[in-house]
Amino acid sequence: MSYRIATIAGDGIGPEVTEATVRVLDALLGPDVLMFEWLDGGAGHYQKTGEVLPAETLAACRDSHAILHGAAGLPGVTYDDGTEVGNDLHLKLRFGLDLYANVRPIRLLPGVESPLRHHQPGTIDYVIVRENTEGLYASRGAGVVLRDEMASDSLVITRKGTERVARFACELSRRRQGAPRDGKHRVTVCDKANILRSYAFFRRVCDQVSVDFDDIERDYAYVDAMTVHLVKRPDFYDVIVAENLFGDIISDLGAATVGGMGVSPSAELGDRHGLFQGAHGSAPDIAGQDAANPIATLLSGAMMLEWLASGHHDERLSLAAERFRLAIDKVLEAGLHRPREFGGQAGCRVFTEAVLDQLGRT
Ligand code: IPM
Ligand code: MN
Numbered sequence: 001m002s003y004r005i006a007t008i009a010g011d012g013i014g015p016e017v018t019e020a021t022v023r024v025l026d027a028l029l030g031p032d033v034l035m036f037e038w039l040d041g042g043a044g045h046y047q048k049t050g051e052v053l054p055a056e057t058l059a060a061c062r063d064s065h066a067i068l069h070g071a072a073g074l075p076g077v078t079y080d081d082g083t084e085v086g087n088d089l090h091l092k093l094r095f096g097l098d099l100y101a102n103v104r105p106i107r108l109l110p111g112v113e114s115p116l117r118h119h120q121p122g123t124i125d126y127v128i129v130r131e132n133t134e135g136l137y138a139s140r141g142a143g144v145v146l147r148d149e150m151a152s153d154s155l156v157i158t159r160k161g162t163e164r165v166a167r168f169a170c171e172l173s174r175r176r177q178g179a180p181r182d183g184k185h186r187v188t189v190c191d192k193a194n195i196l197r198s199y200a201f202f203r204r205v206c207d208q209v210s211v212d213f214d215d216i217e218r219d220y221a222y223v224d225a226m227t228v229h230l231v232k233r234p235d236f237y238d239v240i241v242a243e244n245l246f247g248d249i250i251s252d253l254g255a256a257t258v259g260g261m262g263v264s265p266s267a268e269l270g271d272r273h274g275l276f277q278g279a280h281g282s283a284p285d286i287a288g289q290d291a292a293n294p295i296a297t298l299l300s301g302a303m304m305l306e307w308l309a310s311g312h313h314d315e316r317l318s319l320a321a322e323r324f325r326l327a328i329d330k331v332l333e334a335g336l337h338r339p340r341e342f343g344g345q346a347g348c349r350v351f352t353e354a355v356l357d358q359l360g361r362t
Pocket of ligand 2: 248249252279
């Protein structure tokens with residue numbers, strides 16, 4: 001079987017990190033297994049054509065086995081309402097393909113120093129499952145602005161949207177090895193249920209779903225307290241489920257505790273489609289300088305192989321993903337090619353070459 005990968009490089013560092021990832025995926029499986037279809041989209045494309053996500057790109061994504069994306073967004077490229085154009089590439093794909101679970105692993109990799117003292121690889125290893133199609137983002141492009149005196153956006157929590165993401169989180173915890181601190185399979189519901197009825201509803205629906213998972217420990221954290229816990233006791237967490245905006249915020253904090261956005265992969269999954277991209281932005285200030293850290297997108301590529309392997313029962317892809325992850329870990333462990341994000345000298349290309357070289361030896 002071969003797989004059509006809709007590939008959208010996007011803006012800023014997007015082309016560099018996408019090319020890095022395609023090179024490694026190609027080295028792992030070759031063009032007969034993974035066929036990359038390069039597609040337009042992003043703020044730069046919008047500047048040229050007025051379209052951030054061309055219809056043919058959306059159609060190709062809909063028709064693909066998976067979507068690989070670099071990054072999107074350019075400063076100053078905004079709509080009249082002040083919101084950024086580039087972000088619509090992600091949002092139109094998320095809402096258009098119903099990618100309801102935004103899976104963001106937060107793992108301290110070997111050879112990477114956490115800003116949290118006393119933490120070594122293995123003690124920070126959890127996954128944030130961010131609801132990805134409603135919450136405060138449901139108001140994207142629909143908020144009220146009155147006479148330049150008042151503006152409001154609504155927070156939308158639906159039963160269907162919450163049930164499916166809560167179920168996803170519990171099933172993910174079942175597949176993992178438990179929290180580093182105690183090995184417990186634990187799902188933490190992160191919300192603000194003490195103050196807002198919408199979040200109390202989110203928590204109630206998560207609780208109702210958890211009845212089917214009595215092997216998974218239930219845990220709760222108000223989002224303000226969550227920011228303290230992710231710094232003070234990250235090893236306590238296994239899987240965290242959160243509404244869209246809260247998931248957006250705590251996943252960046254989590255990424256910072258394991259080295260930065262350059263090591264933060266993501267898989268945005270629906271029942272039929274998957275979008276794989278680093279959780280970082282387009283970093284236009286370092287674009288075109290070979291300075292980007294490709295690890296977030298590389299790891300997103302490994303997540304894509306794992307997702308395809310599981311959906312198509314294709315052992316070739318899970319083996320390739322294992323080799324992919326091992327190669328990244330080995331390069332980091334050797335410490336010879338530390339990405340600039342970690343204070344090293346290795347640019348995007350050098351780090352990618354080191355991963356390819358590692359693959360050549362395994
Ligand atoms: C993210 C980003 C996006 C978001 C932007 C680029 C639309 O911050 O994926 O975390 O706000 O979700
Ligand atoms: Mn974000």
